[in-house]
Amino acid sequence: MPPKKRNTQQRGEGDGEEPFQAVILADTYDDQFLPISNEMPRCLMPLCNIPLIEYTLEALAITDVQEVFIVCTTHIDKIKEYFEQSSWLQPHSPLSVQIVQSPEAMSVGDAMRELDARQLITNDFILTFGDLVSNIKLDKIMETHRARKKTDKHSIMTMVLKEAARIHTSRAKDDSSVFVLDPNNNQCLFYEPVQALPRKARIEVSPEVFENHAQFEFRNDLVDPFLDICSVEVPALFTENFDWQKLRSDFVHGILTSDILGKRIYTEIISEPYVARIQNEQLYSTVSNHVLNRWVFPIVPETNLHQNDNYQFLRGNIYNASDVILSRSCIIDENVQIGSGSVIGENSRIANSVIGRNCSIGDNIVLDGAYIWDNVTIFANSVVTRSILANNVTLMDNTTVRDGCIISTDVTLGPDEDVPKYSRLSLQPQPKTSIFADDSDEEEEAKDQPVLSNNNHPDVYFWTERGGDDDDVDIRNINLGSLAYDMADLKINDGELSDSASEVGEVSDDEDDHSDNDIAGSFGAGWDTQGASKLAEFKKEVAQTIERSLTEKHTVDETSLEITGLRMAHNGTYDQVREVMIPMLLDHVDVSKNAVGNMRAMLEKWSPVISKGLEDQVHVLRIFQRHCAETDALSKLFVGILQILYNEDIVEEESVLRWYASDASKNGSSAEVKLRERAAKFVDWLQEAEEESSDDDEDSD
Structure with a gap:
């Protein structure tokens, strides 16, 4: 619950300084968390069974x-009702x-003007x-x-920024920011947001930015939590500049690039x-x-911010409310929180999950990475992951x-339903326009939306990610920021160029040519000595990234994101990445003992980034053939590797047959040709299995 009220002298009133005020923007003016955010306030969504805004208020308390002003645009009645019942x-x-209440606001700028x-x-x-x-204490920053204001009358804002390495989990995958700072006084000289895709090759900074600053540093290792200490004139500046809508890309960028306003913004790095x-x-x-x-x-959790909570902290980061009912045969793994009044059935297994209050989890349930809110019922033999x-x-x-x-509120699914990855489901059809769209745009329901129908419960509508009304928003960035998104599903075209593409010529659109000697084809007709140098640099950086990932045991998603960035910056292709x-990966496998098991584990782990389409798979097999032929240990495993690739669905049957029939597999070195010959029996088996399958289909007809 909130901390007890303290003496006003502790608040700074005794030294003549008035206590700070605070402004909490209850809306973020974007379309994240759809369709849930369409039906309830985002600030009241539970995180570890506590509404998000409670964490914000605790930090301010x-x-x-x-004084705290909570500015609300949507779901105003629900927010008012919540606070009327709170302490x-x-x-x-x-x-x-x-x-x-600011129901007309369509942006942060509108809220500040209000x-x-x-x-x-x-x-x-x-x-x-x-x-x-x-858990930050802002007193010293304030x-x-x-x-600073006493010595610099032009200072209007201090942005609190958090240092975090590029692979730190608290960094958003979809975007980041570049800050140019004066290291002597932490003044922010330049700011630019950087989306993950398309990859930005350069940032243009006016030389005037560096005037009167002997030193400056570029920082891309900072997480921006949008926690700012502002002077009283900040809302008035929004009023004077009606085109400022966003807090960072409009207001901060506008202040830093304006010669007329003469205002300064500083940072506090923690x-x-x-x-x-x-x-x-x-x-x-x-x-x-x-x-x-x-x-x-x-x-x-055991701090019990919610008034009626009573969590117990157990080994393995398990937090159970005092009245939780657990069956004798259920298994509770690490990192689990179970809310008051919830029941867990027989033979159910729960790991890395948060379960809300008054939930009923039936028998033989598997929850892994699941966030189950209040009053959810899950019947027997069901599975929920991430x-x-x-x-x-x-x-x-x-x-x-x-x-x-x-899955949004009040939805019922099943029985015997298999909900595909990344589904967003609601009882309400998805509107065509955002709730933060201009009033002139009619909010119509989308036609022909796919639905899940069942006579025993209401129809459920599929929703899609939406980039909002900003034409510059790349939907792939929305995907990157979504829940449990797999980097292997991210669609990036090899022909997609960054700003530096002109330096190396046009990227070839011919994705079917995987000739080992046609390196120039991937860079187009403009390939030359400079292009060869850039290709060598690209492959070197990919190799360093893979080596670092294997040594430091990065996840496949983290490695894939780094490689994607390198590929976009250098205009590289997937083929070139795979060749490195x-x-x-093969050389990293320990083949001295349990060679097949170790090889299978490696291929299973890295399968999301090894191959994608049919042509990719043919190229993958060619690389395996070529590299395995170079060492005796790997050559002995080649046929086994083929079988693992096929059994784990990394390559398809058609890919194996096309590789076997290709000129590239036949015309390599003598060692490579021998490996192809060893694979003949496996290929014959595939062909026989295909023929038998065709015969069975004909018989069934």
Whole structure:
């Protein structure tokens, strides 16, 4: 529950400085978490069974803040109802919380202009969103902000940024930011958002940015939680500039590039405190795991932020409410939280999951990476992996929900339903336009939406990711930020160029030519000595990335994302990546003992990035043939490798047959030809199996 009210002298009133105000934007003005966010406020979505806005208010309650304004645009009645029943509006609350209704706001800029019009901001204030999760104490940062204002009257904002390595889990996969800072005083000189795709090859910075600054540094290792200390004039600046809609790309970028305004923005870079924003579904899962793993201490489940909670902390990061009922045969693995009143049935297994209050989990259930909200019922023999089930969802017997699904409130599925990966399901059809679209756009229901129909419960509609109204939004970035997205499913064309493409010529559109000697074809007619040098540099960087991933045991997703970035920056192709990656993976396998088992484990792990389409698979087999022919140990395993690739669905039957019949497989070195001959029996078996299958189909007809 919220901390007890403290003496006002502790809030800074004794030294003549007025306490800070705070502004929480309850809406993020985007289309993340659809369709759930269409039916309930994002700031009230539970993370580890606590509404997100509770984490934000807790962070403010331990600072020099007196008034908090919660600006609401959508679901206003639900937010008001929540706070009327909470302790934050009670007389003993440490904060004075006020709900500011702004139903006409379509952006952060509109919300700030509404605050300015009402003249609610009378002092320096903290600006953040209602999805901040942090254990940071802002007092020293606020003091620094105030002290800086006394020496620099043009200072209007301090952005709190968190240091994080490129592969740190708290970094969003879909975008990042480049900051140019003065290391002497942390002044922000330049800012530019950088989306993951398409890869940006260069950033243009005006030389005037560096005037009067002897030193500067480019930083791309900073996580931006959108936690800012602002001066009272910030809302007025939004009013004066009606084209500013977004907080970073419009306001911050506009301030830093304006010669007229003459304002300055500073940064405060932290390393130890935990601070993160649930800006997308990927970070929802990540931060949930961080809370369960106690990274946000003292904000942990047994703190019992919810008034009626009573969690017990057990070994393995297991948190059970006091009245949970667990069957004797159920298995609770590590990193699990189970809310009050929930029941777990016989032979069910739960791992890396959060279960809400009053949930009924039946017999023989598997939950892995599942986020089950309140009052959910799951009947026997069902499976949920890496997905969100919102309040009051029901899964009937034998229902499977695969990775990356979001099931909105009150949906019933099954029995015997298999929900495909990345499905977004709701009882409501998806509107054509965003709830944050202009009023002139009619909000119509999409026609011909696919539905799941069942006579025993209402139809369920499929929703799709939406890039919003911004034409510059690449839907692939939306995918990257979605829940449990597999990098192997990301579609990136080899012909997609970055800004530096002109330096190496046009990328060939001919994806069918995988000749080992046609390196120039992948760079087009403009390939020359410079192109060869760039290709060698690209392959070297890919090799270094793979080596680092194997040594430091990175996940396949992390490695794939790094390789994607390299490929886009160098205009490389998947073929060139595989020519480097596959030999390195083969050489990494220990073939001195249990060679087949070790090889199978490696191929299973890396299969998402080894092959994609049919032509890719033929090329993959050619690389395996060529590299295995170079060493006796691998040559003896070649036929076994072929069988593993086929059995694990890494390559298809047709790919094996096309590889075997290709001139490339026949015209290699003598060692390569011998390997092809060894594979003859396996190929014959495939052909016989295909013929038998065809005969069976004819008989059935």
